[in-house]
Amino acid sequence: MNRRTRTALLGSALLLTVAAAAGSAGASAHHGSGREAAALTGKAKLYRSAGDDITFSFDAHLAAKDNADPMKATGTFEFSHYLNGKGAWAKAKVDCLVTGGKVAVVSGVVTESDLPGAEGKRVGVTVHDLGRHDRLGYSWVSTGRPGAGNEPPECVGSAPFEKVKKGTGDFTVVPWQPEL
Known part of the structure; x- marks a missing residue:
């Protein structure tokens, strides 16, 4: 050679x-310890033609060490809905987070709220991170408002049928990659 x-x-x-x-x-x-296993963060308002003020914010995380168990997710999420000065807000402690690609499903138990009967009840939310056109869905669309209907199980939300108000969406989804 x-x-x-x-x-x-x-x-x-x-x-x-x-x-x-x-x-x-x-x-x-x-x-290892470099990247968390999954996450959902950000805040946005939903679009409603009647002018409703509906806001969702998320700070949910699954640590790399807990990659095999999405029910070890931590964090909180909040939501509020007001129209003509009437409405309610709630804050929930995350009890599960599952993500796949740009979609996240987070559930949690309401820890604070001015909505009667909501505290102590589980709710679930699904987010589709589409950049400027994010979408969102929530469990109470089919179970009744938080505290007045059935509770979903952990890690269950609704299809993301709501549109985020233009210019307000900044959701970020870190995709989960479980060992299969």
Whole structure:
């Protein structure tokens, strides 16, 4: 083998070794402490032609160490709905978070609210992170308002049928990658 060929092969082998080491480091960062396993963050208002003021905000996280159990998610989410000065708000403690691609389903138990009967009840919300056109759905569309109807189980929301008001959506979904 001539000198040029040996140098090219040695260089290629060196590049492959460096690339393999970098890929291995990236994989351990994902499954180690570098990246959380899943997340849903952000705030937006929903669009309603009647002018309702409906706001949702999320700060939900699943730590990398809990990748195998979405019910170990932590954080809170809040929502409010007002029209002509009347309405209610609620804050929930996250009890489950599952994400896939740009879709997140988060559930939680209401810890504070001015809506009668809502405290202590579970609610679920689904978010589709579409950049400027985010969408959202909530469990009480089919179960009745929080505290007045049935509660969904953990990790259950509704299809994201609501549109986010233009210019207000900034939801961010970190996709979950469970070991299967």
